[in-house]
Amino acid sequence: MIDKNYAPQEIEQKWYAFWLENKLFASKPDPNKEAYTIVIPPPNVTGVLHMGHMLNNTIQDVLIRKARMEGKEACWVPGTDHASIATEAKVVAMLKEKGIEKKDISREGFLKYAFEWKDKYGGIILDQLKKLGASCDWDRTRFTMEPSLYEAVIDTFVRLYNKGLIYRGVRMVNWDPQGKTALSDEEVIYKDVQAKLYHIQYPLVDGSGHVTIATTRPETIMADAAICVNPTDERYLSLHGKKVFIPLINREISIIPDEYVSTDFGTGCLKVTPAHDLNDYELGIKHKLPVIDIIDDNGALNEKAVLFVGVDRFEARKRIVKQLTEEGYLIQTEEYKSTIGTSERTGAVIEPKLSLQWFLKMEEMAKPALENVMNDNIQLHPAKFKNTYRSWMENVHDWCISRQLWWGQQIPAFYLQDGTLIVAKDKKEALRIARDKYQLFALVEDDLTQDPDVLDTWFSSWLWPISVFDGIENPDNEEINYYYPTNDLVTGPDILFFWVARMIMAGYEWRGELPFRNVYLTGIVRDKQGRKMSKSLGNSPDPLELIEKFGADGVRSGLLFSAPAGNDLLFDDKLCEQGRNFSNKIWNAFRLLKGLEVQEGQSLPEHVLATEWFESKLSQTILDVQDHFQKFRISDALLSIYNLVWDDYCAKYLEIIKPPYQSPIASETIATALGLFDQLMRLLHPYMPFITEEIWQNMEERKAGISICKAEFPKAKPVQASIITQFDSLFEIVTKIREIRNTKQISPKVALSLCIKSEQPQAYASLEAILIKLANLDSVTFIQESISEAQTFVVKSDQFFVPLANDEDPAVLKEESEKELVYLEGFKKSVEAKLANEKFVQNAKADLVERERQKLSDAENKIKSLKELIARLS
Numbered sequence: 001m002i003d004k005n006y007a008p009q010e011i012e013q014k015w016y017a018f019w020l021e022n023k024l025f026a027s028k029p030d031p032n033k034e035a036y037t038i039v040i041p042p043p044n045v046t047g048v049l050h051m052g053h054m055l056n057n058t059i060q061d062v063l064i065r066k067a068r069m070e071g072k073e074a075c076w077v078p079g080t081d082h083a084s085i086a087t088e089a090k091v092v093a094m095l096k097e098k099g100i101e102k103k104d105i106s107r108e109g110f111l112k113y114a115f116e117w118k119d120k121y122g123g124i125i126l127d128q129l130k131k132l133g134a135s136c137d138w139d140r141t142r143f144t145m146e147p148s149l150y151e152a153v154i155d156t157f158v159r160l161y162n163k164g165l166i167y168r169g170v171r172m173v174n175w176d177p178q179g180k181t182a183l184s185d186e187e188v189i190y191k192d193v194q195a196k197l198y199h200i201q202y203p204l205v206d207g208s209g210h211v212t213i214a215t216t217r218p219e220t221i222m223a224d225a226a227i228c229v230n231p232t233d234e235r236y237l238s239l240h241g242k243k244v245f246i247p248l249i250n251r252e253i254s255i256i257p258d259e260y261v262s263t264d265f266g267t268g269c270l271k272v273t274p275a276h277d278l279n280d281y282e283l284g285i286k287h288k289l290p291v292i293d294i295i296d297d298n299g300a301l302n303e304k305a306v307l308f309v310g311v312d313r314f315e316a317r318k319r320i321v322k323q324l325t326e327e328g329y330l331i332q333t334e335e336y337k338s339t340i341g342t343s344e345r346t347g348a349v350i351e352p353k354l355s356l357q358w359f360l361k362m363e364e365m366a367k368p369a370l371e372n373v374m375n376d377n378i379q380l381h382p383a384k385f386k387n388t389y390r391s392w393m394e395n396v397h398d399w400c401i402s403r404q405l406w407w408g409q410q411i412p413a414f415y416l417q418d419g420t421l422i423v424a425k426d427k428k429e430a431l432r433i434a435r436d437k438y439q440l441f442a443l444v445e446d447d448l449t450q451d452p453d454v455l456d457t458w459f460s461s462w463l464w465p466i467s468v469f470d471g472i473e474n475p476d477n478e479e480i481n482y483y484y485p486t487n488d489l490v491t492g493p494d495i496l497f498f499w500v501a502r503m504i505m506a507g508y509e510w511r512g513e514l515p516f517r518n519v520y521l522t523g524i525v526r527d528k529q530g531r532k533m534s535k536s537l538g539n540s541p542d543p544l545e546l547i548e549k550f551g552a553d554g555v556r557s558g559l560l561f562s563a564p565a566g567n568d569l570l571f572d573d574k575l576c577e578q579g580r581n582f583s584n585k586i587w588n589a590f591r592l593l594k595g596l597e598v599q600e601g602q603s604l605p606e607h608v609l610a611t612e613w614f615e616s617k618l619s620q621t622i623l624d625v626q627d628h629f630q631k632f633r634i635s636d637a638l639l640s641i642y643n644l645v646w647d648d649y650c651a652k653y654l655e656i657i658k659p660p661y662q663s664p665i666a667s668e669t670i671a672t673a674l675g676l677f678d679q680l681m682r683l684l685h686p687y688m689p690f691i692t693e694e695i696w697q698n699m700e701e702r703k704a705g706i707s708i709c710k711a712e713f714p715k716a717k718p719v720q721a722s723i724i725t726q727f728d729s730l731f732e733i734v735t736k737i738r739e740i741r742n743t744k745q746i747s748p749k750v751a752l753s754l755c756i757k758s759e760q761p762q763a764y765a766s767l768e769a770i771l772i773k774l775a776n777l778d779s780v781t782f783i784q785e786s787i788s789e790a791q792t793f794v795v796k797s798d799q800f801f802v803p804l805a806n807d808e809d810p811a812v813l814k815e816e817s818e819k820e821l822v823y824l825e826g827f828k829k830s831v832e833a834k835l836a837n838e839k840f841v842q843n844a845k846a847d848l849v850e851r852e853r854q855k856l857s858d859a860e861n862k863i864k865s866l867k868e869l870i871a872r873l874s
Contacts, residue, residue: 006583008550008551008553012551012553012690019135020138023139024709024710026137026139027075027137027140028073029478030073031482034072037077038063038064038489039077039464039468040057040060040076040136041056041490041491041495042464043080043125043126044080044081045080045083046090047080047083047124048125049132049544050540050543051525051543052522053129054132054543055525055559055560056491057129058560059490059522059634061134061689063490065135065686066629075137076136076137077136078129079143079144080126081144082144084407084454084457085176085181085346085457087117088114089345091407095113110406111407128543132547142468144457144460145408148467151472152467152470152473153409153460154426155472156506157411157455164361166358166359166361169357170355171355171398171400172278172281172353173353173357173400174350175297176343176346176351177348179346180298182402183350185498186458186494187345188341188342188350189342193338193339194337194338195216195336197214197215197335198216198321199267199330199331200213200214200218200329201247201330202246203244205242205252206242210244211227211236211244212269213266213269214266215266218317218320218321218330219313219316220276220295221271222246222249222251222292222306222307223274225289226255227254227269228255228261228269228271228283229255229268230258230259230262231257232259232263233261233263236268241254241256247327248320260279272284274291274354281354295353299313299351300316301316307323357400357401357402358402358413359398359400360401361398362396362399366393366396368504368508369508370389373389377517378504378514378518379517380519381518381519381520382521385493385521388493389496401459402455405454407454408454409455409460410452410453411453412424412426414427414449414451416438427445427448428445430448458502461499462506464503465484465489466480466507466515471484485514486515486516486517487516487517488516488518489520491519491520492524493521496519503515518632522563523563524569525559526568526569527540527571533571541573549576550576550579551580552690553688553691554579555576556687557582557583557642559571559579560638561575561578561635561638562635563634564635582642586684587691589654589677590695592658593654593677596664597665598667599667603657603669603672604669604769606767606770607656607669607672612720613653613723614653617644618680618683618714619717622683622716623719624637624640625640625683626716641684645680649680654673655773656770656774657669674699681695681696682711682712682713683714685708689708689709693707693708693709696708721847726763729795730770733775733800737752737754737800740752744791746804748776750776751777753778753779753802754780754781755780755801756781756782756798757783757799757801759797764782786799786801789803790802791804794861794866795862796858797864798865799865814870825863828859831855831859835853
């Protein structure tokens with residue numbers, strides 16, 4: 001007995017345990033099968049499931065489940081990223097709660113605490129993904145700081161250093177004064193703020209006047225190296241080469257010309273501060289200006305500032321503004337909309353800062369990564385992101401790969417006491433190099449000091465598609481040779497450069513080939529007002545609460561009902577409600593089938609015909625679904641299946657074959673209906689794995705351990721276009737009759753008569769029984785002449801009459817017919833315009849063009865019949 005209501009919570013728990021127990025997600029190399037591989041974008045160990053994860057991982061699960069059902073060796077590798085900055089911040093906060101300061105413990109002690117924290121909290125998000133139904137091979141779970149992956153990162157550093165691609169130098173970086181580390185561009189979040197623009201006078205050394213600059217950062221004037229003006233700016237032509245005093249400290253700097261300065265911003269005079277602005281740094285290099293760094297790693301002014309030494313930069317700003325005002329240098333302050341960079345992890349305002357860091361040269365590595373995306377060896381979906389990608393890759397900068405942290409892969413660089421640098425896999429190897437290269441035979445390991453910095457998190461995750469199969473340490477092993485390159489990557493466009501491009505670079509550097517063939521770029525999940533979901537706005541629902549309320553299948557399908565690739569998803573709970581309603585619809589259809597009384601017998605002719613129609617609709621949908629998947633239109637594929645299940649199977653096919661109340665159904669008919677339902681469950685399984693498994697298992701007795709997970713994905717049979725067209729007309733007739741009932745407020749229980757005027761009455765012979773049942777008719781008759789006293793409508797070139805008592809005035813019928821004629825003539829023009837468009841006819845699928853031609857033919861026939869009717873009523 002099937003339960004009356006679908007209870008997703010207990011069913012989901014039951015089947016997920018079943019899948020794991022029977023290792024249905026496990027994968028191993030099989031030379032007789034085609035590999036299909038996805039590697040998960042590893043979530044941070046600090047992370048918990050949010051709506052972006054839900055969307056991203058649902059799409060991955062749909063792809064992997066479909067591939068598994070298609071007989072491919074499907075392997076979805078899960079794992080987590082150590083997230084150096086985020087995790088270190090979490091551990092530091094945890095230690096503070098225990099009264100422990102990071103500076104008071106050793107590196108080894110800190111790492112012990114960090115691993116304890118990771119073991120306790122680091123797998124939460126993976127466990128949450130199981131609630132979603134993610135069919136990862138959990139035995140393959142990897143972690144970017146586990147020993148073998150750690151070693152892969154170290155080997156990569158040594159290899160690239162030895163190739164001359166990694167170097168150490170002083171460069172301008174994004175500095176986080178709170179985290180006390182350099183950041184990658186990706187870790188900087190830009191925010192619009194209301195700032196102040198301060199107009200400050202700099203006196204000319206020759207006493208002939210002054211120049212006025214406008215700046216948002218008066219606290220950095222002590223680090224100024226020049227004043228810059230545009231060489232074409234007539235206001236300052238006479239000042240080129242002259243000198244000014246920096247206010248308050250009276251140090252002399254020169255006025256220099258450069259096209260970089262905009263004549264219409266501020267005063268047209270720019271203070272050049274090479275140590276504290278990236279653009280100023282470039283100007284400083286160009287003009288050989290001194291670099292004076294006045295801000296320390298904590299964000300406070302240092303002794304080079306002369307003034308306000310030890311004072312935080314923002315407090316120093318207040319004090320210097322006060323002093324500039326008192327001494328008459330500050331002549332104006334105006335409100336100014338500005339953009340500031342903040343640390344993604346600590347929220348601190350980023351300080352552009354010169355710092356001694358490790359860098360990776362990117363120019364040569366970027367070339368194959370650019371070429372192979374531009375030539376579509378690697379395809380971005382949607383392709384519109386190719387322009388963004390090209391822009392980034394053609395303007396690539398060297399990558400700052402060092403971080404001033406303890407949590408991460410420690411840079412394998414070792415220093416002798418005189419500062420000599422040796423890069424090696426470990427201290428033992430460094431000692432060997434020192435002895436061989438420098439003949440320092442008395443040297444021992446304690447004489448070597450390892451660089452304290454760790455590598456950027458992205459420096460481990462860019463190896464992910466290779467390192468998860470141990471392809472760095474063992475580049476010719478069975479797994480890397482079988483599973484690599486992977487097939488599809490699902491991620492967000494926000495990390496297209498920072499992660500995706502770098503993985504492509506690593507693929508060509510290490511393996512000489514691409515790491516994946518397709519990159520599906522999801523949009524951002526926004527609320528129904530279009531705002532990005534965030535904790536601070538309080539507009540981000542808890543995914544686990546949504547699953548509890550609507551069921552995992554409801555949430556999965558709800559998310560994908562409106563998630564086209566690369567476009568943002570406007571999320572509303574109603575989407576999940578729609579998903580839950582779909583689950584209930586499927587469940588009720590199954591209950592109906594299993595609840596019918598069955599008697600031995602063959603199907604009625606009309607049931608056989610309806611089955612032929614539905615089989616063609618099913619095959620047509622399978623073809624559409626496969627086409628959508630090839631183009632990564634994952635949402636469109638779901639909508640095709642949804643319409644097939646809800647409209648065609650439940651609302652039409654079941655209504656045709658369902659026996660009268662308390663009457664039995666023929667055994668052949670129910671067997672056929674269940675067979676078709678089995679196909680629907682397989683087609684839907686990648687999207688809604690739990691309910692489809694529950695129903696599939698209850699359809700018939702299954703062998704132990706057998707699952708729909710590995711049942712064959714449906715294949716299309718030849719489509720009978722003629723029967724689909726025939727039934728389209730049938731359902732249009734039924735709809736028109738139902739509209740008459742609604743308009744005239746006639747009960748569905750009251751049987752009506754239908755008269756048909758057609759040149760081909762034989763076309764309706766096989767459909768008559770279905771028409772009588774669906775429209776509740778007591779008779780169908782064919783006539784030669786029109787009936788004036790009846791409700792009438794036109795389908796294709798045929799006219800239909802429904803005689804009713806006390807029918808409406810013919811004048812009203814004429815008026816309505818004229819309105820419909822106007823509409824149809826407008827519709828005909830729009831179809832004609834589409835078919836007259838050569839691009840549409842050449843580029844659209846043949847069946848789509850044929851459908852448009854059929855629409856035109858139908859409209860012309862209806863127009864002809866309506867004109868005849870109007871003429872008769874006139």
